[in-house]
Amino acid sequence: MERERKIEILAESAKYDVSCSSSGVENNTRQGTVGSTAVSGICHSFTPDGRCVSLLKLLFTNACIFDCHYCINRKSNAIPRATFTPQEVADLTMDFYMRNYIEGLFLSSAIIKNPDYTCELLIKTLKILREEKGFRGYIHVKAIPGADEKLIEALGFLADRMSVNVELPSRESLKLLAPDKDPFDLYKPMKQITTVKKEQEFLPAVRRGPSFVPAGQSTQMIIGASPESDRSIVKISENLYQKYQLKRVYYSAYIPVNQDNLLPAVTTEPPLLREHRLYQADWLLRFYKFTADEILSEDKPNFNLYLDPKANWAVQNYQRFPVDVQTASYEQLLRVPGIGPKSAQNIVKARKYYRLHLTDLKKLGIVIKRAQYFIACNHETPAGLIKDPEWIITSLISSKQYEVLKKHNTQSTSEQLSLFDVERFEHAKSR
Numbered sequence: 001m002e003r004e005r006k007i008e009i010l011a012e013s014a015k016y017d018v019s020c021s022s023s024g025v026e027n028n029t030r031q032g033t034v035g036s037t038a039v040s041g042i043c044h045s046f047t048p049d050g051r052c053v054s055l056l057k058l059l060f061t062n063a064c065i066f067d068c069h070y071c072i073n074r075k076s077n078a079i080p081r082a083t084f085t086p087q088e089v090a091d092l093t094m095d096f097y098m099r100n101y102i103e104g105l106f107l108s109s110a111i112i113k114n115p116d117y118t119c120e121l122l123i124k125t126l127k128i129l130r131e132e133k134g135f136r137g138y139i140h141v142k143a144i145p146g147a148d149e150k151l152i153e154a155l156g157f158l159a160d161r162m163s164v165n166v167e168l169p170s171r172e173s174l175k176l177l178a179p180d181k182d183p184f185d186l187y188k189p190m191k192q193i194t195t196v197k198k199e200q201e202f203l204p205a206v207r208r209g210p211s212f213v214p215a216g217q218s219t220q221m222i223i224g225a226s227p228e229s230d231r232s233i234v235k236i237s238e239n240l241y242q243k244y245q246l247k248r249v250y251y252s253a254y255i256p257v258n259q260d261n262l263l264p265a266v267t268t269e270p271p272l273l274r275e276h277r278l279y280q281a282d283w284l285l286r287f288y289k290f291t292a293d294e295i296l297s298e299d300k301p302n303f304n305l306y307l308d309p310k311a312n313w314a315v316q317n318y319q320r321f322p323v324d325v326q327t328a329s330y331e332q333l334l335r336v337p338g339i340g341p342k343s344a345q346n347i348v349k350a351r352k353y354y355r356l357h358l359t360d361l362k363k364l365g366i367v368i369k370r371a372q373y374f375i376a377c378n379h380e381t382p383a384g385l386i387k388d389p390e391w392i393i394t395s396l397i398s399s400k401q402y403e404v405l406k407k408h409n410t411q412s413t414s415e416q417l418s419l420f421d422v423e424r425f426e427h428a429k430s431r
């Protein structure tokens with residue numbers, strides 16, 4: 001089969017994989033325009049020093065031996081199949097690299113023949129790149145669950161980042177929807193990567209040798225194919241960050257591609273807003289020192305689609321506000337909607353030198369429009385502050401935002417609106 005035909009087939013099969021930062025972005029590009037990241041091809045990732053790099057995104061093969069219900073590449077689907085050779089992937093990567101289109105490679109694969117065989121093919125590819133072609137660019141590769149530990153280790157010494165996809169947010173769903181996958185096989189490589197990395201860190205610099213997965217590991221979860229609550233998903237992410245020091249958890253709104261009794265109907269819209277809320281909650285876990293139990297409770301296990309998780313937490317805990325920006329700790333400041341890590345640092349730094357006034361806050365990076373309901377400054381509160389959480393909720397949602405959200409608000413989300421009364425919103429806005 002021609003290389004171009006393989007690229008066409010495998011690009012189509014790879015487009016539902018989101019384990020990189022620009023996946024899922026629709027740029028509305030047309031023929032004759034530039035900048036499409038939607039169909040696969042080039043995606044983006046962030047290096048440990050925060051640089052954004054363009055990656056060539058390739059699926060090594062779609063000839064899978066597994067039959068995961070939610071996947072376009074499952075063995076029971078009658079789709080065109082193709083498999084690259086290691087040499088082809090290495091050549092493609094070098095071609096794109098030499099033309100300055102990319103800075104690295106994002107290589108994923110279905111399971112061909114068996115996990116060991118698949119992993120060996122990936123190792124061979126990376127060896128050609130690293131050892132024969134001298135490629136020093138960034139490589140993100142999928143760790144193949146079920147492959148021998150020695151193979152996973154060999155792959156890790158050739159890659160910058162590895163990812164093992166958790167796929168679904170519970171063992172029960174995995175058993176039902178990915179019957180060939182053993183949950184143990186998913187967590188084993190994650191654990192191994194964490195252990196080898198830690199062992200390497202403890203070695204004196206002169207004895208460390210080549211770096212093992214220097215950019216760490218990430219994972220991906222499909223959202224909306226199975227019935228888990230938002231709270232259980234956020235708790236899994238928290239656990240993964242703590243236990244395996246993951247760099248990122250990616251959330252992928254389920255896109256129905258197969259007609260299947262165990263899955264939502266093919267006409268179901270991907271829950272994109274829910275995916276967005278999960279990314280916001282993930283941000284709170286990683287940068288705002290929130291715990292999963294603070295973000296969502298057992299009583300309210302799903303996101304309020306009308307408010308971001310931080311604003312939602314703030315109105316539910318309104319008794320903690322307003323916080324005085326002149327005296328509050330860094331941690332208290334971080335909890336205020338409209339104040340992020342950078343602006344909280346700015347406040348802490350600035351108030352060492354002068355007494356802050358409400359008029360100073362904008363210059364320090366605070367989004368006053370959001371923060372105004374939750375702050376005081378030298379006992380001064382912003383004009384018009386009304387200490388009524390219901391009124392604040394209404395004010396935090398603009399009419400435009402409300403209309404967009406209402407459009408997204410499908411049946412399955414109605415339960416998630418418990419904090420917010422739609423009729424009251426419409427009434428308040430019409431006053």
Ligand code: SF4
Pocket residue numbers: 064065066067068071072073074075109110111178
């Ligand atoms: S292992 Fe499952 S999810 Fe992965 S490519 Fe095969 S069928 Fe798809």
